[in-house]
Amino acid sequence: MVQVVDNLIERAFPRLRRKPQYAYPIAVAIFALAASTRLALSRWLENGTPFLTFFVAVLLTSLIAGTGPGLLVAAASLLFSWYFFFPGPGWLPLSTDTIVALASFTFFSLLIVAVVHLLNRKVEGLINERSRSEALLQDSALGEMQLEQLNGELRHRLKNTFAVIAGLISQSARYTRDVDKFAQVLAGRLSAMGNAMDLVATRSFIGASLSELIAETLKPLVPPGSTRFAMRGPDTIVPGDVASALALTLHELGTNAIKYGAWSNDRGAVSVTWTLVRLDNDDNRFELLWSERGGPAVTAPERRGLGTTLIDSGFPTAQVEREFNEDGVQCRLVAVLKQATTRRTRGRAPSIR
Template sequence: MVQLVDNLVERVLPRIRRKPVLAYPVAAAIFVAAALLHAFLANWLPPSLPFLTFFIAVLLATLLAGTGPGLLVVGASLLFAWRFYFLASNQYTEFDATIALAAFALMAGLIVAVVHLLNRKVESLLNERDRNEGLLQDSALGELQLEQLNVELRHRLKNTFAIIAGLVSQSARYSADVQSFASALSGRLAAMGTAMDLVATRSFLGASLNELVIDTLKPLVPPGASRMTIQGPDGIVPGDVANALALTLHELGTNAIKYGAWSQEQGVVRVSWKFDRLNDDDAEFELVWDESGGPPVSQPERRGLGSLLIDSGFPSAKVERTFTVDGVFCRMTAVIKQTTTRRTRGRRTAQPT
């Protein structure tokens, strides 16, 4: 079964994406399945989520068949929803229907764009593997390195698909309407894509923590002088930690915009961290998120997916989050693997806006 899944992810799906004669029929079949599922669940789907099955269809079509087929599913979903949902329902005015369709088109387009970047990264990893096969096939050491690359590639691809599937289902579960679902999903996929790109550029050894913090939070920092400062020695965090940490930072930044320091003109977020080396492989890691200048915040009455992502942190992490009169204070501590660490003096850097 494992070999079958590996062959599907590494060989079958890329071949489908490279052949339009296969890719577009696959996308059409996915759309038909989504439309039938929508009709079957029509009596159970809440009115606020008319596009739920089509969001999933867009995501699957882009992952399996490519960008063009994914855009085809977006267009077909718009036509289907207009003809068989909005025109057939008396609950929506023409203006409401137009706004809902426009929001779906925008968010679905963002999903296609993010998954397109993930597909390109998968293709580049496959091409890199093929290139290494040609260079290292005559060397026993090369064969060992090639096997390690294959194992890492399979691990990363399966983790990527599992995380995406989990984010889709959980984001839909905790979202009240189509716009909030699509917006939350696209932001989380973008944060995960940032972490994956940083890990891939270092041959899967890990990601630079300094780059991870800046690249993840840069799209969220509001305009103004010194709205975010970072302080800490640059170091390498493992790939699984980088993915989870990027999602955690994204959720903290999103909450700061909605409720915390970044919702006020003078609010500031300070991100600091440190590494205490325990031995050659392990380091005790601590990261602190500290908001100031924001409105008083309190423990949310209902735990959404964002709170779950923050409080769960990353594997083996201990997360402490408190709500103060200035904003949120969050500390994450864990022992992590660090096979490669570049030590520098702690420095404070103002995030440009």
């Protein structure tokens, strides 16, 4: 029983008070019930108690339907009692006792409506406050869960990052004997990794935007000029390990373009285009084409260094093909990205020139 009353006061009545199309018909029904009850009891009740049922009607209407319907019932009760019971039936004569009785009913009806109005507002305020508190507690619990997940992901990323850095240092030292050159090469590779990790971190370690990753990785390497670099392809979100590997690959391609390829002169240009094709198993076939033009003629390197290794096998599960021709390097990278590793973003990335 207590639960039923609580549900009525906390849920049903507040909803009803916010819908006038239901509140006012209910007020009319309550008034009609009070009036018919008062007429039916006329033979047993003295004329000195004409408002007996109407006080109850004003109270119930104000509680159930709200302030406006409560005032409507109070006014209708006043007119009904005045016409039928003072001195009854009819409006006149209007004696001093009638005026006092009508004024008293008006005063106490308005007092009832005002008190119930304040109580209704207090109850709704407490309900809203409880709802906000419950929402805050739920958000806090979800926030703690997300924070714990982020901390776990951060630890995992840091562990992988340190492992990759250790491998880069050892491999760079193996292929580079000059200390200054070693520091310069290592700083560039670490900077590319740092940019990739920064993009991943800005999305709560979900992944990095592919178009942002390509643009930010190559931005420090592109020579001045609006026509030296262009990129085009659909945007998507790639996870941290893929982002780091792709950043290192692009960094090595860009560094080689500065040393030997299209960016080694004042007119060569590089374009990066990519496609994403959804396969039957909902995986994505990712194909990226690095294309140089306007540069000096290039040939395949005589020896295989760390840069070549990073380009050819740095990206996991990718097939890499490179061609060396008169305009520069053409590098095609093809990989299958699992469904869980990519998320399409709305629209297409704009061409950057």
